[in-house]
Amino acid sequence: MTLTAPTGATPPPNAPATGGPAGAPPPLDLLAQLTNTPPKPETPVRTVARRIKIWGTLAVLLAIVVVTVQALRPLPAPALELTVPASHTAGGGALSLPWPTEGQAVVDIDGLGRMGTYGEMKPLPIGSVAKVMTTYLILRDHPLKPGDKGPMIPVDQKAQDDYTTGVPQRESVVEVKAGQQISEREALQAVMLPSANNVARLLARWDASTEETFIKKMNDTAKEFGMTNTTYTDASGLKESTVSTAEDQVKLGKRAMAVPTFREITRLPSYTSTTTSGGSTVETARTQRNFNSLVPLYGVVGIKTGSTTKAGGNLLFAAEKTVGDSKQLIIGAVFGQHKPNIIETATAASKNLILAAGKSLRNETVVKKGEVVGRMDDGLGGTVPVVAAKDLAVPVWSGAAVGIKLTDDGKKLPHSAKAGTVVGTLTVGGGTGEVKVPVTLRDDLSEPSFGSKITRLG
Known part of the structure; x- marks a missing residue:
């Protein structure tokens, strides 16, 4: 004769869990015991290695972002720089003029x-x-x-x-x-x-x-x-x-x-x-x-x-x-x-x-055709010499000092161009006395390299 426990009765304290032989763990607990490896004991070496792995991954990601941003940033505007003296003094000593005797x-x-x-x-x-x-x-x-x-x-x-x-x-x-x-x-x-x-x-x-x-x-x-x-x-x-x-x-x-x-x-x-x-x-x-x-x-x-x-x-x-x-x-x-x-x-x-x-007043050649008068700087460390496209003859008088300037005439300079491209003007004087000649690239101008782009500062 089989006896059944009353409904709602509490099992005895040491009664085995349902679903397996008496004293055996449930199947899910057994599976966990077989597959889970308990963590190894923490040591200083393991702590450092873990941190290196985490921060190294972040550093690589950051480097990728920086390289991408640097490569895609607009290039700095090229600039012209004068390399010859900014003034020219004519020879002949001080000029003597027939001044009035009063006033x-x-x-x-x-x-x-x-x-x-x-x-x-x-x-x-x-x-x-x-x-x-x-x-x-x-x-x-x-x-x-x-x-x-x-x-x-x-x-x-x-x-x-x-x-x-x-x-x-x-x-x-x-x-x-x-x-x-x-x-x-x-x-x-x-x-x-x-x-x-x-x-x-x-x-x-x-x-x-x-x-x-x-x-x-x-x-x-x-x-x-x-x-x-x-x-x-x-x-x-x-x-x-x-x-x-x-x-x-x-x-x-x-x-x-x-x-x-x-x-x-x-x-x-x-x-x-x-x-x-x-x-x-x-x-x-x-x-x-x-x-x-x-x-x-x-x-x-x-x-x-x-x-x-x-x-x-x-x-x-x-x-x-x-x-x-x-x-x-x-x-x-x-x-x-x-x-x-x-x-x-x-x-x-x-x-x-x-x-x-x-x-x-007399004409004096200050710069000869083909003479290097400046350079074009790409803003990333690359430069190309620029030369006068023709002789620059300037009206002077004995002892006169005239200023020389190199300008881009307000135009946007290219990042790459062939030798002989006009990139600016060499000017002496101003107003009605202004004399100027074009300047050209002596060599080919190449766009900055990938390395220059990603290593630039500022």
Whole structure:
């Protein structure tokens, strides 16, 4: 007879687990005992080995990431470096020029440097040379294309009155009548050639409503240009409180002569004055001549005379001189000439300086074709020499020091290119005096190697 335990009864404490012979472990426990190997005892060597394995794996992964990033990073921009001296000094010793015996004088070659100076550069009255700033500002704020007449300017009663009172006082004035109109170009011609004081003041009022406001603009511009010894108190220069130096006015002259319409006007020997009334144009019988009698002789293309009893004779001048294949601009000033006739004295001294400066200019080869002048650096340690594509002949004078620079002309340089590729420009001087030649790669330029890419810093 078989006895069954009551449902829900608790087995005895030592009863064997269900599913196997009495005293044997369950099958799953037995399988675990057969397949699981208990960990070996921990030792310092095993601890180090485990850490090396973990960190080594991380290092390899990190290296792969770094190499990938380095290889895919954009290449640094190549750069040009000058390897020849950054300046060239011409032989022959110091230059001697025929300076006046009084006052002050300056001679520059625009873009190349100063030939010399004479006298103490202290402020003195400059007379109508002040009209250079007046004309410059009008053209700056009301630009004219070469040949254009520009807007018509109504003549006010003040301009007519200034003419009427100016004639008996022997002022430089041009006849205008209230209600007439003159073009901007003609007004500027009247200011720069026959030196019309009344028209200079008219232009100041036309531009800035009041002469005082325009005069402030003149002084602000002088300060901007570094004309530290200059003070303007009127637009015409008639007032003796309008003072400057030869050096300051040469600074302004360079900027003014860089304006095409200014050059176009100031190089005229004369013009025929016209007015408009009721829509009709009336040509006067008078030809208005340039007070600068050097125009157009000796290559002179401007700029402005100026004289008063206290100022003496003054002339800010500009002359062109062809040197080799380039046209150079001589800009200078002779101020404070009191020997009668004061304007003729200033003119004669200026003429002597212009002729001597032109005679002193000569071409000198600074760099020969094929000469290594620099190198192109790929930014990763690789360089290729660059050479001048042709001779660089520079206008110089005895003792002149001219700067040399190598530029990429603002263009993006290639990472690889064949020998002979133009990659930049070698330049001497600036402005109208600038002389330049292209530079080319002497050898092939190859893109940086894979090793250079992945080992670069920064």
